Amino acid sequence: MRVLLRNPRREIEIDGGVPARTMLERLGLAHEAHLVIRNGTLVPGDERLEDDDEIEVRPVISGGASP
Amino acid sequence: MSKCRACREPAIIDLPRHNANFCDVHFRQLVRRQVEKAIDDFAMLRPGDRVLVAVSGGKDSLAAWDLLVDLGYAADGFYVGLGIGEYSEASGEHAARFAHDRGLRLLTVDLRDEFGYDVPTASRATRRPACSSCGLSKRHLFDRAALDGGYDALVTGHNLDDEAAVLFGNTLRWDVDYLARQLPVLASRDGLPRKVKPLVRLTERETAAWCVVRGIDYAVDECPMSAGNRHLRYKAALNEIEAHSPGSKAAFYLNFLDNMAPLLADRRDASVATVGECTQCGSPTTGDRCAFCRLVETASQHEPVPVAMARRR
Numbered sequence: 001m002r003v004l005l006r007n008p009r010r011e012i013e014i015d016g017g018v019p020a021r022t023m024l025e026r027l028g029l030a031h032e033a034h035l036v037i038r039n040g041t042l043v044p045g046d047e048r049l050e051d052d053d054e055i056e057v058r059p060v061i062s063g064g065a066s067p
Numbered sequence: 068m069s070k071c072r073a074c075r076e077p078a079i080i081d082l083p084r085h086n087a088n089f090c091d092v093h094f095r096q097l098v099r100r101q102v103e104k105a106i107d108d109f110a111m112l113r114p115g116d117r118v119l120v121a122v123s124g125g126k127d128s129l130a131a132w133d134l135l136v137d138l139g140y141a142a143d144g145f146y147v148g149l150g151i152g153e154y155s156e157a158s159g160e161h162a163a164r165f166a167h168d169r170g171l172r173l174l175t176v177d178l179r180d181e182f183g184y185d186v187p188t189a190s191r192a193t194r195r196p197a198c199s200s201c202g203l204s205k206r207h208l209f210d211r212a213a214l215d216g217g218y219d220a221l222v223t224g225h226n227l228d229d230e231a232a233v234l235f236g237n238t239l240r241w242d243v244d245y246l247a248r249q250l251p252v253l254a255s256r257d258g259l260p261r262k263v264k265p266l267v268r269l270t271e272r273e274t275a276a277w278c279v280v281r282g283i284d285y286a287v288d289e290c291p292m293s294a295g296n297r298h299l300r301y302k303a304a305l306n307e308i309e310a311h312s313p314g315s316k317a318a319f320y321l322n323f324l325d326n327m328a329p330l331l332a333d334r335r336d337a338s339v340a341t342v343g344e345c346t347q348c349g350s351p352t353t354g355d356r357c358a359f360c361r362l363v364e365t366a367s368q369h370e371p372v373p374v375a376m377a378r379r380r
């Protein structure tokens with residue numbers, strides 16, 4: 001499946017057939033710090049992602065001098 | 068497939084701190100209720116209040132603006148152009164598009180146009196981290212805009228993660244004066260508007276998810292000048308704890324407000340009493356001139372510095 005990552009923005013291709021939470025673990029990304037979005041829709045951690053899915057892993061941590 | 072705790076329909080998000088999953092409808096309900104509870108518990112706002120939302124174009128400030136309008140408040144936005152290259156250009160566009168698409172009023176100020184400097188230049192001129200001059204500039208201009216516009220309160224998008232990270236840092240240093248002032252509501256006083264933080268009961272994962280389900284197109288990319296700052300390291304440490312003990316961040320911050328903040332009231336009152344007025348702009352200050360007026364003087368005389376040259380080392 002194709003996965004869009006951010007900061008910096010880049011795309012990678014990885015095997016599907018795994019839950020969203022497992023994908024984050026394999027990418028070394030914290031669940032609490034990311035959302036998994038499939039075709040524009042949020043998916044929970046136990047949602048199984050398939051090879052033909054287009055996934056965005058969106059970081060949610062903001063830093064610096066927030067307003 | 069996981070099911071919504073409330074209705075058993077397919078879930079769109081899992082929230083370990085609530086030990087539950089939620090569908091689109093009930094996630095929205097949860098978020099609204101958390102914001103309403105924050106507003107009620109801390110007496111932040113009254114029905115019909117006219118507020119000014121400090122807007123960055125990111126998820127938290129746009130979520131705060133969206134939620135307050137959704138809950139019936141008369142809310143305008145205020146955006147400060149920081150001059151951080153493409154990041155600021157994109158952020159400003161997100162804020163402007165959000166306001167335009169919803170028919171909301173967005174006020175803007177550009178640091179370079181109005182005061183002759185930008186954040187990268189200020190960082191170089193003062194030899195201090197960019198986040199320092201950025202925060203100083205925004206606080207001053209947000210306060211001034213809220214007072215000049217006669218708003219009932221200035222709203223900021225600080226979320227639970229922001230507050231827990233600041234609390235973590237203040238506690239590591241036992242900085243009692245900062246701890247005493249770390250409240251979700253700060254009353255108005257001479258030269259400062261009332262300030263409220265209605266998102267303090269929401270994690271930033273929840274505010275980002277709110278934006279996704281509401282179709283809010285916010286600036287996802289991070290500020291290039293904030294990478295590696297202390298605040299981000301505190302957040303990562305707290306999220307590591309949260310992963311093993313869900314609910315820890317909420318307990319840390321919200322129990323501080325319940326159990327510790329009341330004990331610091333005397334310290335808080337003492338710090339308020341020592342403030343005077345800036346001889347140049349009239350803002351509250353402990354010296355002759357406020358930090359913002361001194362920053363403008365220093366940064367506006369410095370040759371402009373490109374973002375790439377001013378990034379944190």
